[in-house]
Amino acid sequence: MSRKISPLLFAVLFTLSASGSFLSLRAGAQATGSISGVVDAPARLRANAVVYVDHANGHFAAPSAPVSLDQRGMRFLPRVLPVLVGTTVRFDNHDPTQHNVFSPDNGGYDLGMFGQNQTANHRFDRAGVYTQLCHVHPEMIAFVIVLQNPYYAVTDASGNFRIPNVPAGSYHMLAWQEHGHGGPVDAVVHAGADTSVHVPVGH
């Protein structure tokens, strides 16, 4: 009898485990790959370019904790800050002087003046580029890039980037740099693999 049941048990277990892994694949452990590459650009357009997926299906939950944009040494750090739409940015004043935070872009905001070790929060609910300025220190400038999805990266000094954990699929890649822009460039991501793309960026 045991000889007859064993193959049946095996078949049942195999089916269960197979469907189980299929379900877990759908539930969270999505098949992902990465997109990496370099921006093809003149030297002045290589660093601090945001390379990003133009549009990805789905709705993406913004991080629950604010992302910091530092005011330190009379400048904003980092100069270029990409965030997912809905993200709250916390502006931290680490200078022994009053700073202001304002932007004239996309309707604009002005978070007023605040002193050392004080912070001001702003939630970015609309995608777009926000030039980040300080009324009292016009030598300070930064950019908050608000994006539809979390698949983005900032290029290093040589123009290299890598975007991990991108769900398998086909995408249009775009690039933004404070003096230029680039794309679209097609990228097809396969599970467990890296896709290499070159994104031309120009004025």
Next chain:
Amino acid sequence: MGSGAKRVIAAVLAGLVLATAGGSVWWTLHRASAATPPPPPPEPHFATKVERGAYLFEHVGCIACHGVHGAGGVVNANYIRGTNPALDLQAGRMMLDEKAKGDAVVAMIEHGEDPHAATAHPPFDRYDVFLAQWDATRAVIQNGNPAAKLDPNGPQPVSMPSWRGTVNDADMDCLLAYLITQEPWDADGYAPDETEAPEQEAAEHAAGSEPVEPHEQAQQTPPPAEPQ
């Protein structure tokens, strides 16, 4: 007439002469000192607003703290940045990152036009940001700015004074037009890039003096959120 009467008349006349001379000396001195600051020497004639701006930059005193042609490099003891801000890069910070944009603004000033009047038909992109920086720069000239200390226990560095009452609106136009022309455009007409490499920024941030509450450095790509 007695000699006594003659002496009296002579004394009165002498007194009148002295009083008149003294009065005119007093009048001359008074006129010279009444206007503070002293009346400007005859204004040179300038063919352009940019030329007047260059003159003001030297004669009002901007040059002392911001360097020849606004090129910066002037040490300010215990100022948080070490040296005062260079102003020849201000055009780039005002979104005038191409010479053609700088030329467009300078042309407006030379024609006596207020850049705010062009809002309906902006001559280049990100014009609202340009105007915001244009206004902010003028506000700093008007209001001055306290210089932040590097060492909180160190001496107070030299602060930007208020030039209200010294530099009027028209002269601020001239100064800003002049500074725009000082931007060191490259051969292709682009302003130099002021961005630092992200890795350099991160290193400088990490080297910050006092410990601060930990937070994610923004150059890292955050772990992607799950599609819902």
